[in-house]
Amino acid sequence: MRDAFVTALTEIARVDKNVMLLTGDLVFGVLTEFAHEFPKQYVNVGVAEQNMTGLATGMALEGKTVFTYSICNFPTFRCLEQIRNDACYHNADVKIVSIGGGFCYGPLGMSHHATEDLAVMRAIPNLTVVAPGDTVETMLTTRAICEHKGPCYLRLGRGGEPKIYDQVPEFVLGKGINVVKGGDISILSIGGILSNVMSAHEILKKKGIGTSVFSMHTLRPIDRRLIENLAEESRLIVTVEEHSISGGLGGAVAEILAEIRGNRAPLLRIGIDGDFCCEVGDQEYLRKLYGLDREAIAERVEKAIA
Amino acid sequence: MDAEKLALSIRKHAVMMAHLGKSSHIGSILSIADIVAVLYGKILRKRPQEPDWPDRDRFILSKGHAGAGVYAALAETGYFPADWLQGHCTNGSKLCGHVSHIGIPGVEFSTGSLGHGLSVGTGMAYAARLDSKKHRVFVLMSDGECDEGSNWEAILFAAHHRLSNLIAIVDYNKIQSLAPVEETIRLEPFAEKWRAFGWDVREVDGHDHMALFDCLNDIPADGDLPTCVIAHTIKGKGVSFMENSVLWHYRTPQGEEFEAAMAELGER
Numbered sequence: 001m002r003d004a005f006v007t008a009l010t011e012i013a014r015v016d017k018n019v020m021l022l023t024g025d026l027v028f029g030v031l032t033e034f035a036h037e038f039p040k041q042y043v044n045v046g047v048a049e050q051n052m053t054g055l056a057t058g059m060a061l062e063g064k065t066v067f068t069y070s071i072c073n074f075p076t077f078r079c080l081e082q083i084r085n086d087a088c089y090h091n092a093d094v095k096i097v098s099i100g101g102g103f104c105y106g107p108l109g110m111s112h113h114a115t116e117d118l119a120v121m122r123a124i125p126n127l128t129v130v131a132p133g134d135t136v137e138t139m140l141t142t143r144a145i146c147e148h149k150g151p152c153y154l155r156l157g158r159g160g161e162p163k164i165y166d167q168v169p170e171f172v173l174g175k176g177i178n179v180v181k182g183g184d185i186s187i188l189s190i191g192g193i194l195s196n197v198m199s200a201h202e203i204l205k206k207k208g209i210g211t212s213v214f215s216m217h218t219l220r221p222i223d224r225r226l227i228e229n230l231a232e233e234s235r236l237i238v239t240v241e242e243h244s245i246s247g248g249l250g251g252a253v254a255e256i257l258a259e260i261r262g263n264r265a266p267l268l269r270i271g272i273d274g275d276f277c278c279e280v281g282d283q284e285y286l287r288k289l290y291g292l293d294r295e296a297i298a299e300r301v302e303k304a305i306a
Numbered sequence: 307m308d309a310e311k312l313a314l315s316i317r318k319h320a321v322m323m324a325h326l327g328k329s330s331h332i333g334s335i336l337s338i339a340d341i342v343a344v345l346y347g348k349i350l351r352k353r354p355q356e357p358d359w360p361d362r363d364r365f366i367l368s369k370g371h372a373g374a375g376v377y378a379a380l381a382e383t384g385y386f387p388a389d390w391l392q393g394h395c396t397n398g399s400k401l402c403g404h405v406s407h408i409g410i411p412g413v414e415f416s417t418g419s420l421g422h423g424l425s426v427g428t429g430m431a432y433a434a435r436l437d438s439k440k441h442r443v444f445v446l447m448s449d450g451e452c453d454e455g456s457n458w459e460a461i462l463f464a465a466h467h468r469l470s471n472l473i474a475i476v477d478y479n480k481i482q483s484l485a486p487v488e489e490t491i492r493l494e495p496f497a498e499k500w501r502a503f504g505w506d507v508r509e510v511d512g513h514d515h516m517a518l519f520d521c522l523n524d525i526p527a528d529g530d531l532p533t534c535v536i537a538h539t540i541k542g543k544g545v546s547f548m549e550n551s552v553l554w555h556y557r558t559p560q561g562e563e564f565e566a567a568m569a570e571l572g573e574r
Contacts, residue, residue: 040436043432045463046459046462046463048456048459048462048463050421050425050455050456050459051425051428051456051459051460051463053425054422054424054425054426054428054429054456054460055425055426055428055429055432055460055463056429057425057426057429058425058426058427058428058429058430058431058432058433059429059430059432059433060429061415061426061429061430062429062430062433062434062437063433063437064433066429081419081422082422082425082456085416085417085418085419085422086422086425086426089416090407090415090416
């Protein structure tokens with residue numbers, strides 16, 4: 001996803017000279033070519049995320065489209081007030097990019113687990129919050145947030161995520177994508193966990209359990225209409241996210257479902273439920289530990305309809 | 307425009323606004339009245355009828371709690387009608403206690419939480435230089451605000467990139483929110499700190515209009531560096547019983563105190 005983002009941004013930066021990329025002295029190697037090709041559109045601001053976000057806002061108010069780029073919680077939590085008061089209150093064209101959503105940097109420890117970012121960012125007015133499901137969605141999302149004037153948060157994986165789409169899907173910010181149709185159990189996924197959700201869909205299919213998978217790449221504004229329709233049509237709605245079970249996709253869907261009067265589909269939220277993760281392990285290891293591997297996702301769905 | 311008259315108007319408006327809106331920070335506002343008056347009266351390149359004029363000098367009040375002083379200056383220099391000031395901090399008004407740009411012509415940037423303005427101003431200055439623009443960016447900060455680490459991130463950045471179109475003015479009245487700066491978090495040797503970070507530093511009497519004008523009109527002196535103007539000021543300046551008092555960071559002028567303050571300003 002990281003490479004897909006940089007590739008997309010490089011194409012955009014060639015055409016639009018007002019596009020700027022600021023990094024908080026992170027993501028070694030990945031930005032070298034960008035920095036070389038666009039010396040006037042690239043600044044390494046040093047290890048200073050508060051300043052980076054303030055700088056980005058100032059530049060954006062002068063007509064630039066400014067990406068702030070770092071990893072995990074550094075471009076979000078460290079400078080949350082700059083995001084809220086500076087970028088968002090002024091509706092400045094600042095795009096916050098975090099590499100390493102969820103457990104991407106698992107073995108590095110708690111500081112590097114981005115597992116509450118979606119919940120917090122979703123609460124901020126004016127901010128568009130997106131987490132694409134694969135490299136194809138990453139390309140599409142990067143282009144879309146560039147065209148959308150105003151602050152955005154782009155949560156990405158790290159690298160090596162499998163490509164889900166064979167054909168480029170229709171992509172609109174705020175509209176979920178029906179990745180596969182297969183039954184009246186609707187599984188809503190956000191971010192890079194989509195590949196495990198797709199695998200769970202296959203496992204369930206072999207067991208005769210039909211599921212449809214939706215990539216909810218945009219968390220804010222949430223695709224309310226889609227969720228309301230699914231609530232009417234589905235036997236079960238499942239949300240899956242590599243993120244705290246509170247406040248993210250599961251939370252957003254629960255809010256909408258709770259306001260529906262009368263019959264609606266029940267909800268199963270799959271995500272990180274519990275205290276700080278103090279276990280050491282890579283992304284797949286930690287996903288498994290928290291029931292986010294494909295087998296565990298399939299099992300939870302199967303149990304929920306039993 | 308006569309900056310002395312403007313400063314007096316700012317003070318009168320500010321005391322009236324703090325009185326009517328029952329709001330705090332009158333001491334902080336009186337502290338910057340002369341700086342704001344010299345900026346709006348003499349220094350800033352601006353077009354009140356065209357607030358977004360691209361070549362305007364940018365002015366950010368980073369100590370947003372003194373917003374009433376800037377609102378008063380904007381009203382007096384023709385950005386919006388002076389009667390807007392009456393509603394400051396009251397229900398349904400456009401003007402909140404900490405300076406906000408929404409619906410208010412001439413406010414460059416909204417602040418209120420300290421330690422934000424300098425980074426944003428630095429970004430504006432960086433962008434202006436990229437685009438070969440000639441305007442300057444002025445950021446007015448408080449002394450207590452310099453406790454915020456984010457400022458020092460911006461101070462490092464601006465010096466590294468030699469942003470000579472950036473001017474930080476510190477309202478150094480030496481009293482912060484609860485107590486004197488010296489007793490809270492010492493800033494001295496203050497000028498040396500900025501110099502050590504790579505800024506051109508000047509110190510000036512923040513109530514002497516001639517000195518302020520000479521200082522702010524001659525920037526950048528060293529063509530290659532950002533400028534820090536340390537303005538030595540008196541918190542509450544212009545109303546004797548408010549001067550150098552922590553109390554008037556919060557107290558709102560009512561009753562006899564309000565009458566006395568207005569009388570003092572009227573007599574000047």
